[in-house]
Amino acid sequence: MADNYRDWDPEKYLQFEIHRKVAAIKLVKELKRLVAARWKPDCVIDLGCGPGTSTKVLESEFPNARIFGIDSSPSMIEAAKTRERAKEAPTTTYMHGNIETYVPEDGTDLIFSTEALQYLHADAQIETLQRLIQNLNPGGVLVFEHADNRAYDASAAYHEMILTIYKEAAWSQYFKQMRETERPHWAKIVAEEQYKDALNPSCSTVRTSRSVAQVILNNHQELVEWMKGAELRFILKTITDPDHRKAYLQRYMQRLEEVYPRDANGKIVLKWSMLLCVCVKKAEGIEEEGIDEEELDEVDMIVLPPDC
Numbered sequence: 001m002a003d004n005y006r007d008w009d010p011e012k013y014l015q016f017e018i019h020r021k022v023a024a025i026k027l028v029k030e031l032k033r034l035v036a037a038r039w040k041p042d043c044v045i046d047l048g049c050g051p052g053t054s055t056k057v058l059e060s061e062f063p064n065a066r067i068f069g070i071d072s073s074p075s076m077i078e079a080a081k082t083r084e085r086a087k088e089a090p091t092t093t094y095m096h097g098n099i100e101t102y103v104p105e106d107g108t109d110l111i112f113s114t115e116a117l118q119y120l121h122a123d124a125q126i127e128t129l130q131r132l133i134q135n136l137n138p139g140g141v142l143v144f145e146h147a148d149n150r151a152y153d154a155s156a157a158y159h160e161m162i163l164t165i166y167k168e169a170a171w172s173q174y175f176k177q178m179r180e181t182e183r184p185h186w187a188k189i190v191a192e193e194q195y196k197d198a199l200n201p202s203c204s205t206v207r208t209s210r211s212v213a214q215v216i217l218n219n220h221q222e223l224v225e226w227m228k229g230a231e232l233r234f235i236l237k238t239i240t241d242p243d244h245r246k247a248y249l250q251r252y253m254q255r256l257e258e259v260y261p262r263d264a265n266g267k268i269v270l271k272w273s274m275l276l277c278v279c280v281k282k283a284e285g286i287e288e289e290g291i292d293e294e295e296l297d298e299v300d301m302i303v304l305p306p307d308c
């Protein structure tokens, strides 16, 4: 498999940037809810920053911080750098790097990651998070969010559909050659308890919560374009024969229409569940001030208008 197999398509991703920002906005909100307002990080890392979508949310929130965006996709990081250079006063540093091996800058106060950890194998997620915590400043904060697709019938049905289609005879030959970790939707969701068990020894606080995001799309073709900004891209890259690829897309569309029927307004509602986690690294002498013990919301719906 080519090295750039996991290279993403920033143009496709940015087609829906306003919707994709939801994860970062939600995670910042959760961070602010749990950590004292006077806490201001000087050095912030955005892991799996993509074309800078989540990083821009951090820039608005922490305008005085040194911010670094790290991503393993050459095209995504190039897009982030290009957008940064286009700014009147560039501030953020973007670098190519793999979350699994990345060592944070000295003095890092905040490690932030949205919609990226789910692309790591479950074991690698735990090991990576434990290592990242070690590299944080005492009292520093690690926050992450990832999609938990088991939580919705439609998402679960979508995943089931992907796993079923890719085993069909017409194209299964392409996927058989792939390593297990590269197969579509191989990503394992780690149970919340596992995160807590792994991170509690080095943290004074580990809090998980859930939220729901929803995007309303005009038709199934738009949904296909959304998916091409993520996993579908890798599936289509793997199917090298153009006729097979065309047939796959037809089959995909047919199943998509079954899994996501139009609503009463003729729109397609794409919903997904987010798992959010806020961890504060232990630090002697630093009070655990600011943890808000209010009941955590089970569901907090963020609905963005479809056409903005």
Ligand SMILES: C[S@@+](CC[C@H](N)C(=O)[O-])C[C@H]1O[C@@H](n2cnc3c(N)ncnc32)[C@H](O)[C@@H]1O
Pocket (backbone or CB within 6 Å): 006, 008, 020, 021, 023, 024, 047, 048, 049, 050, 051, 053, 054, 070, 071, 072, 073, 076, 097, 098, 099, 100, 113, 114, 115, 116, 119, 120, 230
């Ligand atoms: C869905 S995008 C999320 C981008 C951004 N964080 C956001 O919220 O819009 C996932 C990004 O994670 C990156 N990614 C996936 N696995 C990675 C890894 N092991 N190391 C670094 N980046 C990774 C991908 O290249 C992609 O840019």
